[in-house]
Amino acid sequence: MRQAxxxxxxxxxxxxxxxxxxxxxxxxxxxxxxLQPVRRLGVDAAILFADIMTPLLGVxxxxxxxxxxxxxLDQPISRAEDMERLRxxxxxxxxxxxxxxxxxxxxMLPPEVGLIGFxxxxxxxxxxxxxxxxxxxxxxxxxxxYSAPALWAELMNRLAGIVSTYLTAQxxxxxxxxxxxxxxxxxxxxxxxxxYVLPYSANILRAVADAGVPSIHFGTGTSAMLEAMRxxxxxxxxxxxxxxxDVAWQRIGYxxxxxxxxxxxxxxxxxxxxxxxxxxxxxxxxxxxxHVFNLGHGVDPSTSPDTLARVVRLVHGEDA
Amino acid sequence: MRQAxxxxxxxxxxxxxxxxxxxxxxxxxxxxxxLQPVRRLGVDAAILFADIMTPLLGVxxxxxxxxxxxxxLDQPISRAEDMERLRxxxxxxxxxxxxxxxxxxxxMLPPEVGLIGFxxxxxxxxxxxxxxxxxxxxxxxxxxxYSAPALWAELMNRLAGIVSTYLTAQxxxxxxxxxxxxxxxxxxxxxxxxxYVLPYSANILRAVADAGVPSIHFGTGTSAMLEAMRxxxxxxxxxxxxxxxDVAWQRIGYxxxxxxxxxxxxxxxxxxxxxxxxxxxxxxxxxxxxHVFNLGHGVDPSTSPDTLARVVRLVHGEDA
Numbered sequence: 080m081r082q083a084x085x086x087x088x089x090x091x092x093x094x095x096x097x098x099x100x101x102x103x104x105x106x107x108x109x110x111x112x113x114l115q116p117v118r119r120l121g122v123d124a125a126i127l128f129a130d131i132m133t134p135l136l137g138v139x140x141x142x143x144x145x146x147x148x149x150x151x152l153d154q155p156i157s158r159a160e161d162m163e164r165l166r167x168x169x170x171x172x173x174x175x176x177x178x179x180x181x182x183x184x185x186x187m188l189p190p191e192v193g194l195i196g197f198x199x200x201x202x203x204x205x206x207x208x209x210x211x212x213x214x215x216x217x218x219x220x221x222x223x224x225y226s227a228p229a230l231w232a233e234l235m236n237r238l239a240g241i242v243s244t245y246l247t248a249q250x251x252x253x254x255x256x257x258x259x260x261x262x263x264x265x266x267x268x269x270x271x272x273x274x275y276v277l278p279y280s281a282n283i284l285r286a287v288a289d290a291g292v293p294s295i296h297f298g299t300g301t302s303a304m305l306e307a308m309r310x311x312x313x314x315x316x317x318x319x320x321x322x323x324x325d326v327a328w329q330r331i332g333y334x335x336x337x338x339x340x341x342x343x344x345x346x347x348x349x350x351x352x353x354x355x356x357x358x359x360x361x362x363x364x365x366x367x368x369x370h371v372f373n374l375g376h377g378v379d380p381s382t383s384p385d386t387l388a389r390v391v392r393l394v395h396g397e398d399a
Numbered sequence: 400m401r402q403a404x405x406x407x408x409x410x411x412x413x414x415x416x417x418x419x420x421x422x423x424x425x426x427x428x429x430x431x432x433x434l435q436p437v438r439r440l441g442v443d444a445a446i447l448f449a450d451i452m453t454p455l456l457g458v459x460x461x462x463x464x465x466x467x468x469x470x471x472l473d474q475p476i477s478r479a480e481d482m483e484r485l486r487x488x489x490x491x492x493x494x495x496x497x498x499x500x501x502x503x504x505x506x507m508l509p510p511e512v513g514l515i516g517f518x519x520x521x522x523x524x525x526x527x528x529x530x531x532x533x534x535x536x537x538x539x540x541x542x543x544x545y546s547a548p549a550l551w552a553e554l555m556n557r558l559a560g561i562v563s564t565y566l567t568a569q570x571x572x573x574x575x576x577x578x579x580x581x582x583x584x585x586x587x588x589x590x591x592x593x594x595y596v597l598p599y600s601a602n603i604l605r606a607v608a609d610a611g612v613p614s615i616h617f618g619t620g621t622s623a624m625l626e627a628m629r630x631x632x633x634x635x636x637x638x639x640x641x642x643x644x645d646v647a648w649q650r651i652g653y654x655x656x657x658x659x660x661x662x663x664x665x666x667x668x669x670x671x672x673x674x675x676x677x678x679x680x681x682x683x684x685x686x687x688x689x690h691v692f693n694l695g696h697g698v699d700p701s702t703s704p705d706t707l708a709r710v711v712r713l714v715h716g717e718d719a
Contacts, residue, residue: 215535218664218699225668265620268640268662270679300585302623303642320588322623342588344538348545359590379538 080387081126082377083116087384090115099144100136103129106179113184117192120388121395124193124256125184127249129177131199131260132207134245137173138166140208148212155211157223159230165237170248177245178252185253195295196254198246200261201238201279208234217266224275231275239279243286250290257287258295259313262376265300272304277311284312295338299376305330319375320345324363328370336369343374346382346390353386357393400707401446402697403436407704410435419464420456423449426499433504437512440708441715444513444576445504447569449497451519451580452527454565457493458486460528468532475531477543479550485557490568497565501572515615516574518566520581521558521599528554537586544595551595559599563606570610577607578615579633582696585620592624597631604632615658619696625650639695640665644683648690656689663694666702666710673706677713 084090090112093102102108113128132142132150141164145151156164170178184194207213209220224231246257264276280296287294296313298304302322308331309316315336318327320343328337345356357372364370372394378387392398404410410432413422422428433448452462452470461484465471476484490498504514527533529540544551566577584596600616607614616633618624622642628651629636635656638647640663648657665676677692684690692714698707712718 216664216699218667218701221662221664222667225665225672265641269643271662300620300641303646321585321620323589326623342541342591344536344541345545347538347542352545379536381538 080116080120080122080374080378082380083120083122083387084112084128085380086378086382086387087115087119089119099130103133103180104176106176106183109176109180110183110187113180114187116387117188119384121391123191124195125188126195126258127177127181127184127197127254129197131204131262133177134168134174134198134241135165135204135208137170137245138168138241140164142207150207150212152208152211155219156205156208156234157219159233162230162233162237165234165241167237168241168244170244174245174248178248181249181252181254194253194255196246196249196257198242198249198257198259198283200259200264200276200283200298201235201242202267202276203261203263204238204242205231205234206263206266217263221267221271224271228275235275235279239282243283246283246287247290250287250292254292256293256295258297258317259283259287261296261298261308264298264308265302265304265319267304269304269307272307273310277307280311288312295371297338302327309335315369315371317373317375321375324360324370325365328364328367333367333369336371337364338371338373340375341373341390343376343379343382346374346386347379350386350389353390354393357390361394400436400440400442400694400698402700403440403442403707404432404448405700406698406702406707407435407439409439419450423453423500424496426496426503429496429500430503430507433500434507436707437508439704441711443511444515445508446515446578447497447501447504447517447574449517451524453497454488454494454518454561455485455524455528457490457497457565458488458561460484462527470527470532472528472531475539476525476528476554477539479553482550482553482557485554485561487557488561488564490564494565494568498568498572501569501574505573514573514575516566516569516577518562518569518577518579518603520579520584520596520603521555521562522587522596523581523583524558524562525551525554526583526586537583541587541591544591548595555595555599559602563603566603566607567610570607570612574612576613576615578617578637579603579607581616581618581628584618584628585622585624585639587624589624589627592627597627600631608632608634615691617658622647629655635689635691637693637695641695644680644690645685648684648687653687653689656691657684658691658693660695661693661710663696663699663702666694666706667699670706670709673710674713677710681714 117125143151206220293314295315297317299319318339324340437445463471526540613634615635617637619639638659644660
């Protein structure tokens with residue numbers, strides 16, 4: 080459950096003294112924050128605590144993480160000259176703390192708890208870089224994509240290179256699986272996704288496969304493009320709550336896994352409503368191997384940790 | 400093309416002197432604003448100029464339309480007592496200017512140009528009332544829906560009553576078809592849509608059918624719930640750009656029409672890219688009766704009016 084930590088008081092306490100970037104850059108602290116939801120909630124795997132911008136901060140991009148807003152660039156990417164701001168990533172130099180955090184986590188985690196690496200996908204990263212801040216419409220991003228296809232290809236290639244290197248390094252440092260988050264790709268038509276996004280995500284997912292670990296390919300609002308996401312790659316395809324899990328899995332094909340797909344806002348419902356929603360997801364998963372129970376998106380910060388823990392128990396069959 | 404007027408200089412000139420509510424309340428001015436895109440762009444139908452909040456302002460709800468934000472309620476709807484703020488609509492008393500605008504438009508429009516009425520659907524209206532302002536997650540709305548089902552039903556019933564009365568009055572005043580906009584219903588799972596939204600939209604669409612005109616049932620992000628939207632009703636189902644039009648129509652069934660589904664941001668692309676996107680929509684419509692060419696959502700204000708006019712000519716076969 081991504082961003083589950085945000086709802087935990089022990090995480091908030093750490094955040095009072097350290098900002099997000101500071102946490103990611105201190106391996107002991109970052110490992111602690113990564114472990115908090117594992118300890119408190121009893122989930123089956125730990126997900127590296129990092130920001131989607133961590134690798135781009137690593138290559139020196141001037142992006143600020145603004146509280147309650149998100150990534151902000153005072154000078155958004157718009158011209159050929161901006162490409163130089165995205166040099167290749169050298170993990171040992173640029174994000175040594177991420178690698179050290181993963182090493183630490185592998186020594187700290189019990190063997191039955193998996194360790195999952197994490198990176199944003201090129202389109203989602205590009206949308207922040209081009210818009211300069213979070214967007215509802217992605218107007219500038221689409222305009223660049225349509226109007227300057229060569230520049231777009233260059234931007235996506237550079238991002239795909241950075242992300243491939245970043246995830247491969249995470250695997251070498253101990254990640255046993257990785258998630259590629261294309262949170263905003265669902266704003267595109269299927270044709271645009273295929274033309275402007277798929278090849279770059281595919282390059283990354285191929286590199287991860289070559290590194291020898293399974294990958295989870297995640298997006299939201301992707302009900303219409305699940306087949307194309309499958310084509311891009313990923314051993315497991317993330318499915319948000321908009322589409323019933325069984326319908327999604329049938330379209331994706333049973334030779335791939337699926338991850339999902341509880342509406343994170345169902346966690347704000349009374350227990351019986353929430354429990355029914357969880358049971359529906361489990362029923363639609365039909366107990367097949369390859370269903371990873373999860374939320375369709377990140378945890379809302381107002382969610383009760385006790386509720387999260389109870390959902391985990393229900394999924395584990397320990398709470399009716 | 401909804402909100403096409405926003406991109407027109409002649410509309411902006413009027414907006415310098417009159418705010419949105421003032422325009423809707425002055426029938427001559429409102430008719431003029433409704434006609435502007437028809438004159439400039441050569442579209443086949445005029446859509447009543449109104450705000451989604453017009454009927455709620457009519458019943459006296461304390462909602463403000465804030466420039467560059469949207470509808471804002473300083474006291475969002477949250478408790479049983481708030482229901483009294485939503486009394487039934489009496490169109491002749493509460494929104495006489497809307498009826499007068501439609502009467503005027505029928506005398507002004509050439510007979511070959513259709514006149515389409517317009518209202519927001521209960522879920523989309525409720526989301527504004529419960530959130531108090533536009534939202535990305537609809538957390539409060541979903542929380543109310545899950546936690547207080549009786550209050551939710553009461554809210555949706557009251558809104559459905561208001562909207563039914565409002566649209567029926569629009570038909571009596573001269574609207575030859577109506578659009579029901581459920582812009583944000585796509586944030587829900589299909590199961591939640593069926594449980595918490597469908598019955599109320601269905602009541603409205605039945606009332607419109609009884610009034611004897613066709614209806615267009617519109618939403619965005621609805622790729623997973625098209626069958627449920629069809630079930631709720633509408634002679635024509637609106638389809639956004641995320642799903643290919645032919646795939647959507649097959650799922651909806653050819654006994655209904657479809658409206659769509661160009662990405663409004665494709666209007667910012669160079670002409671050849673845009674023209675190809677338009678042609679793709681037309682190809683996917685396969686020339687079947689019942690395809691209404693349109694955008695998947697409102698026009699971005701930065702769109703060039705010349706581009707909009709050229710798209711209309713292309714669709715009419717007057718521009719290759």
